[in-house]
Amino acid sequence: MSAPLATITLARAFGPVVEGEAIVSDEGFSPRYDLDRWTGLITKPGHKLEGLSIKEKICFFPTAKGGIAAGWAFNDIKAKGIAPKAFVFGVTNPVMVQGAVLAGIPITEGWSPDPRTIIRTGDHVRLDPSRRVVELLRRGG
Amino acid sequence: MELTADEQDILAGKSGEAARRALAYQIEVGRFFGARRFVPITNAHVMGDIEVLGDAGLSFLKEMRELGARARIPITTNARCIDFAWAERLGQDAGECAKEREVIATMQGMNVLTTDTCINYQTLYQPHVGERVAWGDTGTCIHANSLCGARTNFESGPAALAAAITGRTPEYGFQLDEHRRGSFIVDLSDATLADLADWGAVGKLVGESHQNYFAVPVFTGFRRTPLSDELKQLGCALASYGSMGMYHMIGVTPEAPTLEAAFHGSVPADVERMVVDDARIEAVYRGYDLGDGDARLVVFSGPQLSLFEMKTLSELFAGRQVARGSACFVTTSNGVLSAARKLGYLDPLEKAGVAVLEGVCFYILQNLTPMREKNGWRNMISNSAKIVNIIGAHKFRTILRRTADCVEIACTGKLS
Numbered sequence: 001m002s003a004p005l006a007t008i009t010l011a012r013a014f015g016p017v018v019e020g021e022a023i024v025s026d027e028g029f030s031p032r033y034d035l036d037r038w039t040g041l042i043t044k045p046g047h048k049l050e051g052l053s054i055k056e057k058i059c060f061f062p063t064a065k066g067g068i069a070a071g072w073a074f075n076d077i078k079a080k081g082i083a084p085k086a087f088v089f090g091v092t093n094p095v096m097v098q099g100a101v102l103a104g105i106p107i108t109e110g111w112s113p114d115p116r117t118i119i120r121t122g123d124h125v126r127l128d129p130s131r132r133v134v135e136l137l138r139r140g141g
Numbered sequence: 142m143e144l145t146a147d148e149q150d151i152l153a154g155k156s157g158e159a160a161r162r163a164l165a166y167q168i169e170v171g172r173f174f175g176a177r178r179f180v181p182i183t184n185a186h187v188m189g190d191i192e193v194l195g196d197a198g199l200s201f202l203k204e205m206r207e208l209g210a211r212a213r214i215p216i217t218t219n220a221r222c223i224d225f226a227w228a229e230r231l232g233q234d235a236g237e238c239a240k241e242r243e244v245i246a247t248m249q250g251m252n253v254l255t256t257d258t259c260i261n262y263q264t265l266y267q268p269h270v271g272e273r274v275a276w277g278d279t280g281t282c283i284h285a286n287s288l289c290g291a292r293t294n295f296e297s298g299p300a301a302l303a304a305a306i307t308g309r310t311p312e313y314g315f316q317l318d319e320h321r322r323g324s325f326i327v328d329l330s331d332a333t334l335a336d337l338a339d340w341g342a343v344g345k346l347v348g349e350s351h352q353n354y355f356a357v358p359v360f361t362g363f364r365r366t367p368l369s370d371e372l373k374q375l376g377c378a379l380a381s382y383g384s385m386g387m388y389h390m391i392g393v394t395p396e397a398p399t400l401e402a403a404f405h406g407s408v409p410a411d412v413e414r415m416v417v418d419d420a421r422i423e424a425v426y427r428g429y430d431l432g433d434g435d436a437r438l439v440v441f442s443g444p445q446l447s448l449f450e451m452k453t454l455s456e457l458f459a460g461r462q463v464a465r466g467s468a469c470f471v472t473t474s475n476g477v478l479s480a481a482r483k484l485g486y487l488d489p490l491e492k493a494g495v496a497v498l499e500g501v502c503f504y505i506l507q508n509l510t511p512m513r514e515k516n517g518w519r520n521m522i523s524n525s526a527k528i529v530n531i532i533g534a535h536k537f538r539t540i541l542r543r544t545a546d547c548v549e550i551a552c553t554g555k556l557s
Contacts, residue, residue, distance in 0.1 A: 014173050028352055028384075032193070034534055044533035063352040064384050067531065068219075068277045069193050071297020076195030093354035093384050094174070094314060095279075098300040101169045102201075109173075 004135035011110025013129035028063035040082030074099035159210035163303035171311025185216035192222035216305035220502035257500030258474035275304035279380035286387035290395035323359035330362030331418035341526025344378020436556035442503035443528030455486035463494035464554035
């Protein structure tokens with residue numbers, strides 16, 4: 001295995017190791033405010049990721065918005081086959097964690113350095129919750 | 142986490158498989174936040190409706206029920222997505238209505254009180270200072286922490302249900318003294334705040350600029366006693382825009398008799414101070430994109446209305462009519478609706494053509510996107526800053542307006 005191009009350390013993390021394509025957002029996230037929970041598309045008008053699908057992506061969000069819905073919603077979108085592979089938050093709230101744990105989706109909080117300075121949407125990354133790191137494996141096309 | 146003998150027994154399955162699963166789940170969540178132990182709770186409040194549960198959530202509830210899940214402390218339910226009396230008129234899906242009835246029956250089978258209200262703190266239960274609870278719906282949490290001085294984190298559906306089954310919750314976040322300390326000061330000296338929507342605008346300004354669950358704003362300078370409904374709008378907006386779980390208001394909230402008390406000692410010299418005044422609030426109203434000026438949907442919901450709000454709306458709508466081609470919705474709880482009917486507040490609203498829904502919240506209504514498309518609604522106007530923020534995924538353009546302005550818009554079909 002070749003050395004990662006860059007490494008981000010995390011403060012808290014849950015779940016198994018996952019690898020996949022990154023979505024990096026400048027804006028926070030709520031499954032109820034922003035997401036169409038039938039397609040996996042970000043549909044809130046004006047959201048910086050409007051039109052993008054979170055399905056099978058490793059999603060980087062600086063903050064969590066709202067909302068109590070995530071507790072059930074992550075389990076729901078997982079069953080529908082449109083869940084992301086992981087949520088990586090700068091700052092999150094308990095609801096996101098409660099929802100991700102129920103659904104078995106890896107989730108993390110706190111990062112250094114800020115992934116927005118290193119990782120771009122489309123890059124390939126690996127999240128290892130037990131080591132509390134995200135590694136940039138290769139640049140996206 | 143350190144487990145008591147009782148908790149070790151639960152984890153060993155001595156209280157049944159449902160309780161074992163609930164505690165194991167709570168341990169994972171507690172571990173994430175570094176909780177060292179569990180604390181007993183007295184009350185829980187759970188969100189669970191078919192719109193957010195989906196089929197997977199309903200299956201989860203049924204499985205827990207079959208495994209013998211039973212709440213060991215009182216637990217009430219939040220607003221749901223279907224008022225069965227209105228479902229057909231609103232074009233809601235019959236299959237989903239049947240599933241919603243299954244959700245209700247399954248909850249009741251687990252000893253849950255299906256109260257269907259997001260204003261439990263105004264209508265059902267007011268925990269005291271220091272009382273530990275596990276409440277879902279962010280508006281209920283911020284109210285419990287701030288106004289009651291009780292202790293809760295945002296406890297989403299599965300977490301609140303687990304807490305009711307085990308009678309405890311992991312000790313982290315707002316269960317701990319250290320997170321209840323003020324983080325920054327908001328000066329309201331030059332804010333008039335005469336309408337409920339103005340309080341929501343304050344929540345938007347403060348929350349949007351400080352999105353952080355653990356940020357605790359400390360409000361100072363307000364010159365009269367704020368009312369429960371005003372603080373309801375403030376709290377719901379802070380929780381919605383800022384994901385915040387607590388605030389202090391000097392001389393109003395129980396953990397903030399003084400500025401020093403709100404900061405658990407001396408106020409840091411470099412503490413952030415922001416000002417919210419009338420000019421900033423007016424700028425909020427001016428900031429909305431009105432699109433093509435569509436003004437055919439006015440909503441009083443998210444949070445549900447108190448009896449006092451019902452009385453105010455009843456007076457504003459008396460003798461008037463919702464404009465032809467427009468729709469106006471009010472949502473409230475069963476208890477408030479019953480009282481409003483008895484006291485004569487409901488009749489003027491119904492005569493005006495206002496749809497008064499029970500036990501639901503507008504933004505979670507089952508089938509809302511098809512409803513929007515069928516009616517051709519593009520803008521949604523409301524006096525609730527929370528719902529203006531939260532309904533976005535259904536592709537409404539949303540506009541905050543003061544209460545009397547909303548009534549005027551509903552009755553004229555014109556947006557100003």
